[in-house]
Amino acid sequence: LRAVIRSAVSKGHEVVGILRGYQGLLEEAFFRQDDGAPLMRLRSVSNILHLGGTVLGTSRSELFRSAEGVRRAADVLRKHRIDALIPIGGDGTLRGAVELARHWDGRIVACPGTIDNDLLGTDYTIGFATAVNTAVEAVDKLRDTAESHERLFLVEVMGRHSGCIALWTALAGGAEVVAIPETKTDIPQIVEHLKELKARGKKSIMVVVAEGDELGGAVVLNEQLRRDGCPFDTRAVLLGHLQRGGAPTPDDRILATRLGDLAVRALADGAQGVMAGVIRGEPALTPLEQTYADHKAVPESFLDVLRTMAS
Template sequence: MRIAVLCSGGDAPGMNACVRAIVRAGISAGHEVIGILRGYSGLLREEFFLNEQGQPRMSLRSVSDIARRGGTILHTSRCEEFYTESGQKRAAEILRKYKIDALIPIGGDGTFHGAVALAKYWDGQIIGCPGTIDNDLLGTDYTIGFATAVHTAVDAVDKLRDTADAHERMFLVEVMGRHSGYIALYTAIAASAEIACIPETPTEVSEIIRQLHELKSRGKTSVMMIVAEGDERGGAAALQKALCENGCPFETRVLALGHLQRGGSPVPQDRLLAARLGDFAVRSILAGKTGCMAGEQRGELVLVPFEQTYAAHKPVPQELVRLLETLAS
């Protein structure tokens, strides 16, 4: 069997560890693994990873010592052409041309939407691995890259806390999450932030002002506020403006962490998750499965149909929302 793997959409720490697991699991089972460069865009341009002999297939050496590296050796991209019917049909023709039997795309909801579209024109097997820092896919407790993104954000907030204390300021730290508050909520709790603003809960400026005055009256001289980029107020800069216009009792500064959260060496939790899911994806293909994401629920490996992974918004745990309110009160 010839199994292809690609990374698509935003990069996430742990993608390399997942690629490594896929390659080693596939080869150890006696199959060929083809690396497609630059996601669906590279597929349409017929761009393949070349091994140490210059051959368009991956070897054990191709993935040696890559689990600790951030990013992805296969590179990644977004591809508008692939979202057209003609692009999907062409992708299917290319997969048939190279006699590829199965595909393992690593990415988020856009990647999985693409997999579903491709399956209309290609009869090969497709099992996806959830690689996105947002942790916004249903069917898996955590996605590859989320733990590292939170670790990076917490480390940044810990450093900012020193400056906030020294200058007696409030920092509004913007983290990624256009539609999901997972990174913001986990970062806020782990970094002992006083306030978190996320898309899943209303952001009331008047209530925040009241809370800030209460903190000030208790002797607080510095405050850390974590803001998801997808917050209804429009992010940290917009929220800072609204707070200042409504009597914020602290001098404020804004820091947007941006793409910093996608980089860096993956933490062990992401390396382990990526290894388990990559290996499970290969085993699922060899068992004849297709049209699903390889996920993990309560420690157990599961297969979830692609359509279910993005069928609705993945809610943040209400217990953690309550916990943040308790710890910050």
């Protein structure tokens, strides 16, 4: 948001901030200055780079999911003479932008803002690095207790359809096992592996579980491990919405700054219906429909490294 405002204002554009996402658009809820002007200016985004969340707020809109809601949103944009839109969000936000473009002739360039890192067209999404950092900090703290009590912890992280947070957390946190939607979770095989680790003198175990693992979350896996003879005393921990907050990491701050500026530059160059991203370190624009057209695979090489390290 900071990058969008500063880049746009520097190029002579006026910027309207829409509160609470598509629902706020339907309600004509705009960010307002102290003088009542519905504009965002340079000082509107001062000292927010280190803050999590969003000063504009967010929400889910059932009305916008309907054809009537999308048409009304397009009418609001025309009413206020808004000629370009930069939505920031995940696949739901981007799908909504595609539908909006069918009823509105303004231009749309989106930015990928989701901790799940599940959008194609960018190596990483805004918020992912911070979510992983939060999860790794939790794993590090739990490891202290696990080592002292010779215990196994199952740590559930977000990711209903994507195992990115879980896999990155497992690697960075030195976990012995990861359970993600992209791979089959074989409980008997895991138990045998745990028995081997205990025989080698391993005293603590960390299992990182994506909430969308096909067998269920950490609580379900905990019950199945106990049933199948897990050799360690076990506990399940659900990080939940803890992963969605906190000060952004430097990587996220830099990514958000780059993508916000890229989105404004793309609009100035006439781009329409694309998402701003970074691929192999370079700026990239990807048609919105392609960003969610397929599942974003986790790197097989990461899984191979984890198997090697978990010994």
